[in-house]
Amino acid sequence: MEKTQMPVAREEKILVLVRLRPLNEKEIAANEAADWECINDTTILYRNTLREGSNFPSAYSFDRVYRGECPTRQIYEDGTKEIALSVVKGINCSIFAYGQTSSGKTYTMSGITEFAVSLKSNQC
Numbered sequence: 531m532e533k534t535q536m537p538v539a540r541e542e543k544i545l546v547l548v549r550l551r552p553l554n555e556k557e558i559a560a561n562e563a564a565d566w567e568c569i570n571d572t573t574i575l576y577r578n579t580l581r582e583g584s585n586f587p588s589a590y591s592f593d594r595v596y597r598g599e600c601p602t603r604q605i606y607e608d609g610t611k612e613i614a615l616s617v618v619k620g621i622n623c624s625i626f627a628y629g630q631t632s633s634g635k636t637y638t639m640s641g642i643t644e645f646a647v648s649l650k651s652n653q654c
């Protein structure tokens with residue numbers, strides 16, 4: 531196929547967002563420090579000194595990353611609202627959370643579900 535006949539690149543269908551959880555009371559009391567830091571809107575940095583000298587990269591980029599203090603509302607607005615609206619319009623899509631235990635999956639998914647439900651009831 532000639533280059534001019536190549537199909538136009540399709541828009542990306544999968545969006546990967548990373549949300550850092552703030553340290554909880556127990557972690558603060560134990561003087562723990564967060565291992566991850568958002569250094570801009572798309573990159574997180576691993577800053578555990580145990581990894582010093584390792585060959586693993588310390589910066590990882592995603593479609594969007596959110597600091598611990600970022601409210602669920604913001605994550606909903608710029609990360610998942612459009613997807614929720616598509617579902618309301620009958621387009622199949624899904625949102626799922628992945629992460630280690632106590633990382634905030636339930637907290638985030640319950641929060642965005644509440645916003646999505648209020649969006650749907652506002653549309654009825």
Ligand SMILES: Nc1ncnc2c1ncn2[C@@H]1O[C@H](COP(=O)(O)OP(=O)(O)OP(=O)(O)O)[C@@H](O)[C@H]1O
Nearest residue numbers: 550551552598629630631632633634635636637638
């Ligand atoms: N962004 C956040 N801001 C404040 N508190 C948070 C945040 N994320 C999680 N938490 C709190 O951290 C604790 C663990 O969160 P959560 O239960 O959502 O984790 P989980 O990933 O669903 O855990 P598990 O895999 O064990 O079910 C909860 O007490 C929750 O309220």
